[in-house]
Amino acid sequence: MAESVLTALTERFGDAILETGTYVGDEIAIVAREQLVAVLTFLRDDPDMAFAMLTDLTVVDYLEQTPRFEVVYQLYSLSKKHRVRLKVHVDEAPEQCWVPTATGLWHAANWAEREAWDLYGVRFEGHPDMRRILMYDEFVGHPLRKDYPQNARQPLLRRPDATPTDDQTTRLLEDSHDRRTSG
Amino acid sequence: MVATSHKDATVSGHKDVPGAAPVAHSLADTFEPSGRQAGENRLSPSMEAFAEQARRLPTDEVIINMGPSHPAMHGTVRVVLRIDGETIKDADVQIGYLHRGFEKESENATYNQIFPYVDRLNYVSPMLNNVGYAMAVEKLLGITERIPERAEYIRVIAGELARVCDHLTCIVASLAELGGFTAFFYGIRAREHFWELLEDISGARMTHSYCRIGGVAWDLTEDFIPKCREKITKVRKLIDDTRTLVERNRIFLDRMEGVGTLSGEDAVSYGITGPVLRASGVDYDVRKDKPYSVYDHFDFAIPIADGGDNLARYLVRIEEMEQSMQIIEQAMVQIPPGAVIINDPAIALPAKREVYNSIEGMIAHFKHVMDGLRVPPGEAYSFTEAGNGELGFYIVSDGTGRPFKCRCRPPSFYTTAALRQLIVGANLADVVPIFGGINMIGGECDR
Amino acid sequence: MPDHPGYVPTKLQDAINWAQKYSLFTYPFATACCAMEFMATMAGKYDIARFGAEFPRFSPRQADLLLIVGTVTERQGPILRRIYDQMADPKWVIAFGVCASTGGFYQNYTVMPGADQVVPVDVYIPGCPPRPEQVLDGLMTLQRRIQDHRGHSQRELGNTAAFTPHDRRRLPIVPDGTSMTLDEDERMPKDGRVL
Numbered sequence: 001m002a003e004s005v006l007t008a009l010t011e012r013f014g015d016a017i018l019e020t021g022t023y024v025g026d027e028i029a030i031v032a033r034e035q036l037v038a039v040l041t042f043l044r045d046d047p048d049m050a051f052a053m054l055t056d057l058t059v060v061d062y063l064e065q066t067p068r069f070e071v072v073y074q075l076y077s078l079s080k081k082h083r084v085r086l087k088v089h090v091d092e093a094p095e096q097c098w099v100p101t102a103t104g105l106w107h108a109a110n111w112a113e114r115e116a117w118d119l120y121g122v123r124f125e126g127h128p129d130m131r132r133i134l135m136y137d138e139f140v141g142h143p144l145r146k147d148y149p150q151n152a153r154q155p156l157l158r159r160p161d162a163t164p165t166d167d168q169t170t171r172l173l174e175d176s177h178d179r180r181t182s183g
Numbered sequence: 184m185v186a187t188s189h190k191d192a193t194v195s196g197h198k199d200v201p202g203a204a205p206v207a208h209s210l211a212d213t214f215e216p217s218g219r220q221a222g223e224n225r226l227s228p229s230m231e232a233f234a235e236q237a238r239r240l241p242t243d244e245v246i247i248n249m250g251p252s253h254p255a256m257h258g259t260v261r262v263v264l265r266i267d268g269e270t271i272k273d274a275d276v277q278i279g280y281l282h283r284g285f286e287k288e289s290e291n292a293t294y295n296q297i298f299p300y301v302d303r304l305n306y307v308s309p310m311l312n313n314v315g316y317a318m319a320v321e322k323l324l325g326i327t328e329r330i331p332e333r334a335e336y337i338r339v340i341a342g343e344l345a346r347v348c349d350h351l352t353c354i355v356a357s358l359a360e361l362g363g364f365t366a367f368f369y370g371i372r373a374r375e376h377f378w379e380l381l382e383d384i385s386g387a388r389m390t391h392s393y394c395r396i397g398g399v400a401w402d403l404t405e406d407f408i409p410k411c412r413e414k415i416t417k418v419r420k421l422i423d424d425t426r427t428l429v430e431r432n433r434i435f436l437d438r439m440e441g442v443g444t445l446s447g448e449d450a451v452s453y454g455i456t457g458p459v460l461r462a463s464g465v466d467y468d469v470r471k472d473k474p475y476s477v478y479d480h481f482d483f484a485i486p487i488a489d490g491g492d493n494l495a496r497y498l499v500r501i502e503e504m505e506q507s508m509q510i511i512e513q514a515m516v517q518i519p520p521g522a523v524i525i526n527d528p529a530i531a532l533p534a535k536r537e538v539y540n541s542i543e544g545m546i547a548h549f550k551h552v553m554d555g556l557r558v559p560p561g562e563a564y565s566f567t568e569a570g571n572g573e574l575g576f577y578i579v580s581d582g583t584g585r586p587f588k589c590r591c592r593p594p595s596f597y598t599t600a601a602l603r604q605l606i607v608g609a610n611l612a613d614v615v616p617i618f619g620g621i622n623m624i625g626g627e628c629d630r
Numbered sequence: 631m632p633d634h635p636g637y638v639p640t641k642l643q644d645a646i647n648w649a650q651k652y653s654l655f656t657y658p659f660a661t662a663c664c665a666m667e668f669m670a671t672m673a674g675k676y677d678i679a680r681f682g683a684e685f686p687r688f689s690p691r692q693a694d695l696l697l698i699v700g701t702v703t704e705r706q707g708p709i710l711r712r713i714y715d716q717m718a719d720p721k722w723v724i725a726f727g728v729c730a731s732t733g734g735f736y737q738n739y740t741v742m743p744g745a746d747q748v749v750p751v752d753v754y755i756p757g758c759p760p761r762p763e764q765v766l767d768g769l770m771t772l773q774r775r776i777q778d779h780r781g782h783s784q785r786e787l788g789n790t791a792a793f794t795p796h797d798r799r800r801l802p803i804v805p806d807g808t809s810m811t812l813d814e815d816e817r818m819p820k821d822g823r824v825l
Contacts, residue, residue: 056592133278134629150739280705281703284738626663
C-alpha cells in the first residue's frame with residue numbers, strides 16, 4: 001500500500017523527490033523545498049493518497065552537516081490507513097533557513113510550525129501567526145539547536161539574594177548549575 | 184411550561200394556545216424587541232422608554248485573562264479572551280508554561296534513562312507513555328517480534344489500567360470544576376484502587392518507570408490477578424455511582440450538551456486523535472487500526488459518538504473505561520507464563536545474581552548503565568494509543584547509547600490547538616467544561 | 631509580640647499560633663505531575679481535611695499557605711512571584727515535590743532550579759512526586775513551626791517583595807557568533823499579540 005505512495009510521488013514529481021526509501025517499515029521521501037507545497041497538496045487531495053491528517057511536524061538538527069536542518073512531516077491517511085514521512089533539507093544560513101508553510105492545508109500545521117520555529121529557528125514563510133509558543137518572548141536563541149547549551153537558563157526573575165551580583169550575562173552562558181548543585 | 188397562572192392569562196391573552204406563551208421572561212428578553220412573542224402586549228410607555236435606552240447602551244469588548252494559574256485551568260495554560268458580554272469573540276491560547284525540555288534532556292540520557300522523563304509527559308497515565316516509548320526504541324532495534332509474550336500482556340494490563348485512571352481523572356476533574364465535588368471524590372477513590380495495583384507491580388504510585396526496552400522490569404506480583412479482579416469490581420461500582428451522580432443532573436447536561444462542538448473534518452485537520460476525535464464521529468484508534476503488541480488477541484469495541492460536544496467526549500471516555508476493563512479481564516485469562524524481558528545481553532540488564540557473582544555480569548551491567556544500549560543508526564516513528572490519542576515517538580539514532588533526537592508527538596498539543604476554535608462563540612463559562620473535555624495535560628502538551 | 635514578655639501576651643500568641651496552624655487556607659499553584667498526588671491527598675483516602683487545610687482558596691488574597699505543586703519553569707517565575715506578593719501576611723510556602731524544591735532531574739534551559747529562586751520557601755517536601763503521607767508530614771512540619779512561632783519565611787528572609795526583575799530584552803545578545811545570536815529581524819514579531 002504505502003509503496004504506492006512513494007512510487008506515485010516519484011512518478012508525478014520526478015526530480016522534486018530527491019530520495020525515497022524505507023527503514024524499519026517507515027516510508028520516507030525527501031522533497032525539494034520548492035515543490036514542498038505542491039507535494040503536500042497532492043498528498044492531501046489526491047483520492048488515492050488522502051492524507052487527511054498531518055500527524056506531526058518536527059525538525060532535526062544535524063549540526064556540522066550541510067544542510068544542517070531537516071524538517072520532518074509525518075502524514076497519515078485515515079481512509080487508506082497508510083503513512084508517509086516527508087523530509088525537507090534546510091540550510092543553516094539565516095536567509096536560507098526557511099520552508100513554506102503548510103497552514104493552508106492542515107490546521108495542525110499552525111501550532112506545529114510555531115513550535116518548530118520556537119525551538120529550532122526554522123522559519124515558515126507565509127505562516128499567519130508566527131510567535132514563540134513554548135518559550136517566552138524574552139528568550140534569546142532556539143533551545144533545541146544542538147549548539148544551545150543544555151543548562152543556559154535565561155531567567156526572567158530571581159530573588160535578589162539568589163542572583164549573583166556580578167555579570168549576569170556570564171551567568172547565562174557559563175554558569176550552568178545553580179548554586180545548590182555547585183555547593 | 185404550562186400556563187396556569189391568572190397573571191399569564193391576562194398578559195398573553197391567548198387562551199387557545201396553552202403553553203405557547205412563557206409564564207415570565209427575563210429582563211433581557213423584555214429589552215430585546217425580538218424577544219417579544221406574538222400576542223404579548225407592548226410595554227407601558229415608561230418601560231418602553233427605559234427599554235429603548237437600554238438597547239442603545241454601548242457594550243464594550245473586554246479582554247480578560249484566564250490562567251496561567253487559574254482554578255479551572257487544571258493545566259498551566261493561559262487563555263486570553265476578548266469577550267462581549269458573555270460571548271467570546273476571540274481567544275488566544277498560550278501554552279508552554281510547563282515546557283520542561285524533554286527533548287534536550289533525552290538527548291543527554293541513555294535510552295533506559297529516558298523512561299522517567301517519559302513518565303512525566305502524560306503524568307495521568309505514565310504507563311501508556313512507558314509502553315509507547317519502549318515500542319519506539321524496540322522498533323528501531325528491530326526486536327519488536329522478539330519481545331516475550333508475557334511482557335506484552337503485562338504491558339497491556341498495566342497500560343489499560345493507566346487508561347482507566349487517565350479517563351477517570353479527566354472526567355472527575357472537569358466535574359469538580361463544574362461544581363460536582365462529590366463526583367470528584369468518588370472518581371479519585373476509584374483511581375486510588377488502580378494506583379494501588381500499579382504500585383504493587385511497579386513500586387511507585389504514579390511515575391512507574393516500569394517498562395524496559397525489551398520487556399518490563401519485573402514480573403507481576405503473585406496475588407496480582409485475584410487482586411485486580413476484585414479492584415475492577417470495585418471500580419465498576421464507583422464509576423456507576425459517579426455516573427448516577429451526574430448524568431441526570433440538569434446543570435451537568437446543560438453545560439455539556441451541545442457545548443464545544445467540533446466537526447469530524449476539523450478534528451482530523453487539527454490532527455486530533457483519541458477520545459476527542461472519536462467523540463466527533465471519526466473511527467480511529469491505533470489499537471484497532473494497526474494493532475500493536477497483543478491487542479489483536481482481545482475482543483473489544485471502540486466507542487464512537489457523533490455529537491462532537493462535551494457530552495459526547497464524556498460518554499466516549501466512560502465507555503472506553505468499560506472496554507479497557509474488559510481488555511484487562513481477557514488479558515488476565517490469556518496471560519501466558521514465561522520471561523518478562525528479552526533474553527539478549529546487549530539489550531536487557533543481566534540478572535542481579537550474575538552481576539554480584541560473575542565478573543562478566545558486572546562488566547555488562549556497568550557498560551549498560553554507563554554507556555547505555557547501542558541502537559543502530561537510523562530513525563523510526565512509532566505510535567501507540569495513549570490516554571489522549573496517538574502518542575508517537577520519533578527517534579533518530581546516531582549509533583551511540585543516547586538518542587540523537589527523541590521527539591514525542593504529543594496528542595494534547597494538537598488537541599489544545601483546536602481550543603481556540605472550540606471556545607470562540609461560546610459563553611465565558613463554557614471555557615471550563617470545554618477545556619476539561621479536551622483533557623489538556625501540561626506535561627505532554629508542553630513537554 | 632514576643633518583645634513584650636508576660637503571661638497573657640505569650641499565651642495569647644500560643645492561641646493565635648494554634649488557631650493559625652489548624653486553619654491553613656491553601657492556594658495550590660498546581661503546575662505538573664504533583665497535582666495528581668495533590669488531588670489524591672485532598673480526596674477521601676488521605677484526607678487533608680484532618681489537618682484543617684482542606685479548602686483550596688483559588689484566590690491568593692484569601693490564602694495563607696502557598697503550595698507550589700510541581701515544576702516551576704523560568705516562564706512561570708514572574709507569575710509565581712506575583713501570586714506570592716498578592717497573598718496577605720502571615721503567609722507560608724511549601725515546595726511540593728523535588729521539582730519545586732530544586733528543579734529535580736530537570737536541569738536544563740527552561741526549568742527553574744527550585745521555586746526558592748523567586749519566593750522564600752518554608753518547607754520542602756521531597757519526592758517525585760511525594761506520596762500523600764509525605765505531603766501530610768510536610769504539612770505537620772509546617773504546623774509545628776507555626777505553633778513554635780519559629781517565624782514564617784518573611785521574618786527570616788526579610789520581605790523581598792520590592793525588587794526589580796531584570797528584563798531580558800535589555801541584556802546584551804550573546805556575542806560569540808553562534809546561532810544563539812539573533813538578528814533584529816529574526817526576533818519574534820512583537821506586534822499582533824493580543825496583549
